Amino acid sequence: MKRVKVVPVGMLQRYLSEAVTANPGQTVHQLLEGLGIPPDLVAVVLVNGRQEPKSYLLQEDDQVKLVPLVGGG
Amino acid sequence: MRVDLTRGDITKEPLNPELARGYLGGRGFAARILYQDLEKGTDPLGLGNKLIVATGPLSGLLIPGAGKTTFAAKSPATGGYADSSAGGHLCAEMKYAGYDVFIFEGISPQPVYLFVDDGEVELREASRYWGQGCITVEKALKEGLGEEFQIVTIGPAAERGVLFSCVSHDFGRQAGRAGVGTVMGAKRLKAIAVRGTKSIPVADLDEYHRISRQMYDACKASEAWEAWTRLGTSGVNMWSNEVGSFPTRNFQSGAFERAEGLKGELMRERIVITDKACFGCPSPCGKWSHSKKHKVRVEGPEYETAALLGANVALSDIEDVAYANYLCDEYGLDTISAGNAIAFAMECFEKGIITTEETDGLELNFGQAKVVFALLEKIAKREGIGDILAQGVKHAAHVWGKGSGDFAVQVKGLEMSGYESRSAPAMLLSYMTADVGAHHNRSWAITYDLEVGRDKVTEDKAAKVIELQHIRPLFDCLGCCRLQWVELGLDLGYYPAILKAVTGVDRSWDDLLKISERVWNLTRAFWVREVEGFGREWDYPPARTWKEPVISGPTEGKFISREDVEKLLDMYYAQRGWDKNGIPTREKLEELGLGDLVKI
Numbered sequence: 001m002k003r004v005k006v007v008p009v010g011m012l013q014r015y016l017s018e019a020v021t022a023n024p025g026q027t028v029h030q031l032l033e034g035l036g037i038p039p040d041l042v043a044v045v046l047v048n049g050r051q052e053p054k055s056y057l058l059q060e061d062d063q064v065k066l067v068p069l070v071g072g073g
Numbered sequence: 074m075r076v077d078l079t080r081g082d083i084t085k086e087p088l089n090p091e092l093a094r095g096y097l098g099g100r101g102f103a104a105r106i107l108y109q110d111l112e113k114g115t116d117p118l119g120l121g122n123k124l125i126v127a128t129g130p131l132s133g134l135l136i137p138g139a140g141k142t143t144f145a146a147k148s149p150a151t152g153g154y155a156d157s158s159a160g161g162h163l164c165a166e167m168k169y170a171g172y173d174v175f176i177f178e179g180i181s182p183q184p185v186y187l188f189v190d191d192g193e194v195e196l197r198e199a200s201r202y203w204g205q206g207c208i209t210v211e212k213a214l215k216e217g218l219g220e221e222f223q224i225v226t227i228g229p230a231a232e233r234g235v236l237f238s239c240v241s242h243d244f245g246r247q248a249g250r251a252g253v254g255t256v257m258g259a260k261r262l263k264a265i266a267v268r269g270t271k272s273i274p275v276a277d278l279d280e281y282h283r284i285s286r287q288m289y290d291a292c293k294a295s296e297a298w299e300a301w302t303r304l305g306t307s308g309v310n311m312w313s314n315e316v317g318s319f320p321t322r323n324f325q326s327g328a329f330e331r332a333e334g335l336k337g338e339l340m341r342e343r344i345v346i347t348d349k350a351c352f353g354c355p356s357p358c359g360k361w362s363h364s365k366k367h368k369v370r371v372e373g374p375e376y377e378t379a380a381l382l383g384a385n386v387a388l389s390d391i392e393d394v395a396y397a398n399y400l401c402d403e404y405g406l407d408t409i410s411a412g413n414a415i416a417f418a419m420e421c422f423e424k425g426i427i428t429t430e431e432t433d434g435l436e437l438n439f440g441q442a443k444v445v446f447a448l449l450e451k452i453a454k455r456e457g458i459g460d461i462l463a464q465g466v467k468h469a470a471h472v473w474g475k476g477s478g479d480f481a482v483q484v485k486g487l488e489m490s491g492y493e494s495r496s497a498p499a500m501l502l503s504y505m506t507a508d509v510g511a512h513h514n515r516s517w518a519i520t521y522d523l524e525v526g527r528d529k530v531t532e533d534k535a536a537k538v539i540e541l542q543h544i545r546p547l548f549d550c551l552g553c554c555r556l557q558w559v560e561l562g563l564d565l566g567y568y569p570a571i572l573k574a575v576t577g578v579d580r581s582w583d584d585l586l587k588i589s590e591r592v593w594n595l596t597r598a599f600w601v602r603e604v605e606g607f608g609r610e611w612d613y614p615p616a617r618t619w620k621e622p623v624i625s626g627p628t629e630g631k632f633i634s635r636e637d638v639e640k641l642l643d644m645y646y647a648q649r650g651w652d653k654n655g656i657p658t659r660e661k662l663e664e665l666g667l668g669d670l671v672k673i
Binding site for chain 1: 295309315316338523
């Protein structure tokens with residue numbers, strides 16, 4: 001099975017120190033729970049350069065960036 | 074440069090080195106000048122008020138985001154201190170023309186604009202522009218003077234004294250809050266046009282180049298760059314909705330059931346034409362959009378506009394929000410306060426507090442785009458119900474009564490920006506204590522609430538708010554944007570290093586934070602001096618906060634108790650070195666070097 005690449009950004013590296021691969025067929029929300037990243041701290045999920053909701057079902061070869069806010073808006 | 078609008082005199086003065094040492098620039102300059110120069114009890118719309126337009130020591134240099142200009146005055150909306158910053162290119166052009174600060178005094182007998190072309194400065198007659206919209210006038214001045222002039226304008230709302238009128242720049246950037254545009258309108262100053270062709274001296278050119286390059290490289294290398302450049306602030310619309318902080322139907326809820334229509338990606342694909350950057354910015358968050366439905370082009374909508382003129386009035390079509398944004402930009406209205414005012418009127422109508430008799434026959438139902446557009450026009454023109462709303466929700470609640478003050482969502486008379494905070498005490502405390510009223514730019518602590526537990530009311534939350542209230546406004550003293558830090562995670566250690574290269578003065582990060590604390594205490598002292606009886610009760614949020622739970626969404630049923638609100642203030646005042654009424658102590662003022670200046 002082709003894997004999903006997951007890149008944590010900024011403060012999220014406290015929960016996931018470096019990029020990892022994950023299985024497709026799960027939602028972003030499930031992925032975050034599996035990785036121990038609080039979903040509320042992920043401001044933007046970018047999948048292949050496009051913003052997706054946390055209900056998005058991961059596909060093979062997806063490149064996922066998890067982006068937080070450091071100090072607010 | 075000092076501009077006496079009453080007499081038409083313009084004088085140039087050298088920058089006071091003591092001012093630069095003690096207050097850095099931008100907001101720091103503004104706070105010091107307003108505190109020192111304004112007489113107690115100055116009428117915000119009268120001859121005595123001053124409009125300060127200030128750059129910072131980093132403005133106009135090759136530093137990420139160095140395009141922020143501060144506009145400040147005594148606020149006609151709150152009666153207290155106000156500063157509001159705008160991105161764009163004005164501060165760079167001011168510096169190239171050789172000016173750090175413009176101070177506008179008095180009231181012009183007729184509409185004028187300030188023309189600045191390097192050393193050539195004059196007040197020019199502007200009657201032909203009076204009554205025209207912000208964008209229209211900016212375009213006309215650019216066409217007449219030349220593309221390289223940077224222009225600031227006000228719109229019809231400011232001319233008519235709408236208390237939340239903004240200053241507009243660069244076709245969609247605003248110094249929006251607390252009525253700084255209203256002060257400019259009262260002075261009959263329609264516009265400012267600046268061109269500069271000189272350069273800015275720096276103390277150590279090689280070091281400046283070296284650090285500047287590192288800062289840009291770090292921004293471009295940030296993994297977050299792609300997301301924020303693609304989406305701008307609209308990237309957080311859905312997140313805010315997910316965590317229950319997206320103000321909905323006048324902050325009755327923090328989640329909007331039709332928020333999908335406002336999501337950042339949809340906006341990008343449906344209406345955004347291109348990205349738009351301020352001076353020196355490596356991560357352009359501005360989105361230049363085209364609504365085919367309404368046949369307008371507009372910068373935005375930003376997060377705040379999607380929140381307050383979207384969810385808060387229950388509009389879910391991004392093109393309708395874009396059109397409301399366009400109307401505000403052209404009339405010169407702050408979208409945050411305007412969205413609050415309309416939502417407040419809608420809730421009053423929903424509850425039967427006002428009827429079609431008070432609304433000029435309009436059915437003020439949530440979710441009606443045409444009603445929102447009509448109310449924006451009425452507010453800008455101060456017609457009928459618009460005249461009441463033009464004075465803000467606190468005033469409207471006084472007029473309409475019947476308990477409506479409980480849900481007039483404001484602090485100190487300034488309408489709240491876009492975060493529902495009944496289940497986020499640090500964010501709520503940020504709003505309660507912000508030094509212009511309920512605005513998020515001084516401290517934005519909601520992610521801290523989410524990180525450590527959103528219902529906790531603890532000392533560390535007050536400490537976090539104070540920490541942010543020193544870091545974030547520091548950017549407004551330096552004259553540059555905070556978003557490279559906030560969004561891209563740019564290391565804060567770069568700022569004292571590049572400031573040293575530019576000015577030749579070595580200051581630690583802690584020194585800079587001390588200056589920011591000095592400014593914070595000075596703006597507090599301004600409130601104490603200017604507002605009769607100012608103290609603790611001025612920091613209270615609207616009573617809805619403790620009387621009514623959130624009605625839907627992930628925080629449904631949540632609210633904060635009155636006791637916890639008091640506890641937040643007790644912790645905050647004690648940590649700040651203020652007394653139990655929220656007044657800076659003499660000891661604290663002396664510690665910050667304000668002992669001689671501040672007599673409260």
